[in-house]
Amino acid sequence: MTTQTTSTDTTHQVSAGSTSEIDLDAFGAELDAIRQRVIADLGEEDAAYIRTVVKTQRGFEVAGRALFYLPPAWPLAVAALSVSKILDNMEIGHNVMHGQYDWMGDPGLNSRMYEWDTMCPSEQWKFSHNYIHHTYTNILGKDRDIGYGILRMDEDQEWRPYYLGNPLYATLLMLGFEWGVALHDLEFDRIMAGEKTWAETKHLHRGLLRKIRNQTLKDYVLFPALTGPLFPATLAGNALANLIRNIWTFNIIFCGHFPAGVSTFSQEECEDESRGHWYYRQLLGSANITGSKLFHVMTGNLSHQIEHHLFPDIPARRYPEIAVEVREICERYGIAYNSGPLGRQLGSVARKICRLALPDRLGRRAARSRPSEDVVGSSLAA
Numbered sequence: 001m002t003t004q005t006t007s008t009d010t011t012h013q014v015s016a017g018s019t020s021e022i023d024l025d026a027f028g029a030e031l032d033a034i035r036q037r038v039i040a041d042l043g044e045e046d047a048a049y050i051r052t053v054v055k056t057q058r059g060f061e062v063a064g065r066a067l068f069y070l071p072p073a074w075p076l077a078v079a080a081l082s083v084s085k086i087l088d089n090m091e092i093g094h095n096v097m098h099g100q101y102d103w104m105g106d107p108g109l110n111s112r113m114y115e116w117d118t119m120c121p122s123e124q125w126k127f128s129h130n131y132i133h134h135t136y137t138n139i140l141g142k143d144r145d146i147g148y149g150i151l152r153m154d155e156d157q158e159w160r161p162y163y164l165g166n167p168l169y170a171t172l173l174m175l176g177f178e179w180g181v182a183l184h185d186l187e188f189d190r191i192m193a194g195e196k197t198w199a200e201t202k203h204l205h206r207g208l209l210r211k212i213r214n215q216t217l218k219d220y221v222l223f224p225a226l227t228g229p230l231f232p233a234t235l236a237g238n239a240l241a242n243l244i245r246n247i248w249t250f251n252i253i254f255c256g257h258f259p260a261g262v263s264t265f266s267q268e269e270c271e272d273e274s275r276g277h278w279y280y281r282q283l284l285g286s287a288n289i290t291g292s293k294l295f296h297v298m299t300g301n302l303s304h305q306i307e308h309h310l311f312p313d314i315p316a317r318r319y320p321e322i323a324v325e326v327r328e329i330c331e332r333y334g335i336a337y338n339s340g341p342l343g344r345q346l347g348s349v350a351r352k353i354c355r356l357a358l359p360d361r362l363g364r365r366a367a368r369s370r371p372s373e374d375v376v377g378s379s380l381a382a
Contacts, residue, residue: 090300
């Protein structure tokens with residue numbers, strides 16, 4: 001029987017007693033077995049897949065850059081360049097930098113050497129994302145991806161008048177998402193609160209400024225200049241492609257982390273946690289998005305955010321097949337599996353952003369005024 005829960009958009013914090021009826025050791029062992037089996041099976045099909053994606057991404061980039069020389073083809077140029085940037089960001093960059101293809105021994109697909117087409121230096125991203133976020137997933141006070149230091153995304157974040165701007169901040173973060181990610185490690189919120197000094201971030205400045213300079217010159221000077229008198233149109237096209245990539249990435253990331261039903265954890269209940277509890281936390285702190293095969297590729301398979309958090313260094317192309325097993329295990333252990341179509345997950349995130357902009361009393365009243373939603377247990381069909 002599929003486990004289902006009915007919930008409003010209220011973010012709920014899991015209590016220590018939530019695992020009392022679950023054999024976490026057995027649960028963790030089953031997930032470990034999946035991981036070990038898949039790693040042992042990695043081979044030429046996985047290598048051929050990622051090389052095909054890289055070839056496709058480069059093809060779209062070349063097509064996009066070339067089409068800017070033909071003014072009537074400007075919309076096609078923007079579309080092709082947008083697809084190229086999304087593939088580079090999601091299915092290639094994100095996954096390669098997680099070490100998913102290090103086993104291939106290909107320098108171009110090695111997590112220690114890869115640099116992606118966005119404003120954030122790869123080394124800084126790998127620290128804030130691979131280490132901080134994936135180690136402390138949804139632990140309040142530890143996982144800085146909860147709100148990115150800008151938004152209120154959980155009821156246990158103390159409300160302040162500043163958060164009345166939650167919807168505006170979210171919109172600005174969406175439009176400039178690559179900049180939000182690039183500046184994430186600087187922790188401006190902690191600097192403004194006096195918890196950290198600007199000098200403590202000095203080691204990040206040189207790498208960040210170098211990456212921003214290189215990206216800016218490439219997209220907003222060099223390639224537009226190569227089109228001569230078409231410079232303004234090419235500049236606008238490059239900016240629009242980056243904007244489209246930012247909006248797409250923001251929505252996929254937020255739908256995988258913040259829709260209704262996703263849980264948060266206190267630092268106390270995660271002290272000395274077992275492997276099984278780590279898996280449990282990763283599962284309840286993530287959500288999936290259903291869709292077609294093409295949709296999953298364009299999300300970097302982060303539409304399978306649950307499987308990604310369980311197995312971040314397994315090639316993402318394996319997540320759809322793993323998801324079937326993970327869901328079956330969740331059903332047997334009575335653990336909710338949060339999955340739903342993009343529209344529902346995105347609407348849930350938007351309502352949460354707006355509700356948490358309000359003081360707690362008003363936010364809870366707004367949540368109660370809406371019909372409850374069945375947020376987990378939906379079809380995983382592609």
